[in-house]
Amino acid sequence: MLLCVSASHKTAPFELLERLSAHAEPLNPLIAADDPAIAGSVVLSTCNRFEAYLDVSGGSDESRATALVAVRDALAKATGIDGSELNGSYEVTQGAKVAEHLFAVASGLESVVVGEGEIGGQVRRALGEARTQGTTTRDLERLFQRATETQKAVKNSTALGRAGRSLVRLALDLADSRIADWSTMRVLLVGTGSYAAATLAALRDHGVRDITVYSPSGREQFATKHGLSQTSHAAFPTAAATSDIVITCTSREEPVLTAATLAAGGFDGSAFVIDLGLPRNVHPDVGDVAGITLLDLETIRLHAPLEELQATDAAREIVREAASKFAGDRRRQAAQPAVVGLRKHVFEVLERELERGKNREHAEDIAEALRHFTGMLLHTPTVRAQEAAVDGRADEVFDAVETLFGIDVRPHITSAEPPAECPASSDYRAS
Numbered sequence: 033m034l035l036c037v038s039a040s041h042k043t044a045p046f047e048l049l050e051r052l053s054a055h056a057e058p059l060n061p062l063i064a065a066d067d068p069a070i071a072g073s074v075v076l077s078t079c080n081r082f083e084a085y086l087d088v089s090g091g092s093d094e095s096r097a098t099a100l101v102a103v104r105d106a107l108a109k110a111t112g113i114d115g116s117e118l119n120g121s122y123e124v125t126q127g128a129k130v131a132e133h134l135f136a137v138a139s140g141l142e143s144v145v146v147g148e149g150e151i152g153g154q155v156r157r158a159l160g161e162a163r164t165q166g167t168t169t170r171d172l173e174r175l176f177q178r179a180t181e182t183q184k185a186v187k188n189s190t191a192l193g194r195a196g197r198s199l200v201r202l203a204l205d206l207a208d209s210r211i212a213d214w215s216t217m218r219v220l221l222v223g224t225g226s227y228a229a230a231t232l233a234a235l236r237d238h239g240v241r242d243i244t245v246y247s248p249s250g251r252e253q254f255a256t257k258h259g260l261s262q263t264s265h266a267a268f269p270t271a272a273a274t275s276d277i278v279i280t281c282t283s284r285e286e287p288v289l290t291a292a293t294l295a296a297g298g299f300d301g302s303a304f305v306i307d308l309g310l311p312r313n314v315h316p317d318v319g320d321v322a323g324i325t326l327l328d329l330e331t332i333r334l335h336a337p338l339e340e341l342q343a344t345d346a347a348r349e350i351v352r353e354a355a356s357k358f359a360g361d362r363r364r365q366a367a368q369p370a371v372v373g374l375r376k377h378v379f380e381v382l383e384r385e386l387e388r389g390k391n392r393e394h395a396e397d398i399a400e401a402l403r404h405f406t407g408m409l410l411h412t413p414t415v416r417a418q419e420a421a422v423d424g425r426a427d428e429v430f431d432a433v434e435t436l437f438g439i440d441v442r443p444h445i446t447s448a449e450p451p452a453e454c455p456a457s458s459d460y461r462a463s
Contacts, residue, residue, distance in 0.1 A: 072169035224254035273297025280313035
């Protein structure tokens with residue numbers, strides 16, 4: 033059974049999401065190691081959501097409860113957040129609806145800024161991290177690969193991607209009414225990670241020319257690659273205090289900019305500070321500095337534009353169709369062990385009989401004809417088995433093969449061979 037535990041900007045306060053993002057160690061191994069019933073885990077953690085996608089053995093309430101305990105325990109260990117603090121702040125999706133949820137997330141339909149493009153890359157990186165940590169399964173791999181395919185289909189087939197704006201672009205638009213000429217702005221970009229490139233592109237689209245980079249970790253590649261000047265640790269306070277706009281987008285768990293930093297640099301003017309970090313890169317006391325306008329993720333979220341309904345409707349239809357196909361494929365695969373076992377059994381019987389008559393006249397011609405005949409004979413049962421599985425009746429296929437041929441071809445549930453999807457699925461809000 034596939035299961036998703038999700039806390040997002042729709043269900044949880046920003047402060048809690050910020051704390052969820054500050055985990056001291058990788059969560060996938062913690063979740064997957066909690067109970068043998070959890071075959072795999074992929075964690076997606078972004079500015080506005082924390083989601084754990086799990087491959088869980090069985091589809092019972094007990095299995096679901098085990099998975100929830102594993103996620104809450106892992107979060108408590110990695111973030112220090114007690115499970116009681118999560119009550120009412122997350123949703124659980126299971127079964128076939130997990131695919132529709134992830135496909136919508138990957139396509140930007142569940143983002144603060146509907147249609148924003150960064151989430152697609154974050155979904156791909158989440159799968160990559162789980163692979164590195166050894167916590168993916170066949171079903172989780174397929175789920176996330178189909179999510180990427182769906183995101184690309186939405187992007188190529190609808191106007192959603194063109195209508196959507198990234199968080200940084202929305203933040204710049206919010207500042208636009210206060211800036212007469214972007215080309216005269218001195219901008220300090222703090223951070224050189226995956227979000228920095230999107231930030232740089234947005235700044236250049238607005239006409240900004242004077243951009244300096246500060247890397248808290250001391251990396252120089254980003255500035256060199258993009259032809260930007262870079263400031264040092266010692267010069268950072270002065271650079272921050274003399275910039276018209278400071279944009280932070282690092283993965284640091286402690287603030288990189290404080291009121292004391294600006295004071296040390298001799299700040300005495302006016303500036304925009306845009307904090308795109310999660311956890312916060314900018315200490316709240318910066319907002320109290322005279323002349324500073326602080327835009328953080330929570331402020332930006334309040335000004336997110338309404339989605340374009342026509343583009344969103346078209347995108348959701350693509351998502352629904354992709355999720356339906358994914359569910360059908362999984363149900364079809366549920367009967368595959370029965371089909372393979374039946375064909376293996378029949379052809380083994382055939383080969384034994386052919387071996388007994390291999391010295392007879394025209395033995396090779398007879399063998400070829402019988403193999404073809406056997407394949408044709410098995411075609412209809414194979415198709416019927418797959419059709420039954422699509423209808424959620426895979427158990428009937430296994431029962432029929434065992435009854436008619438006396439062979440048990442039911443798969444054993446292991447992490448390498450995750451169980452078939454539970455036909456019954458439900459969504460509910462945590463209480």
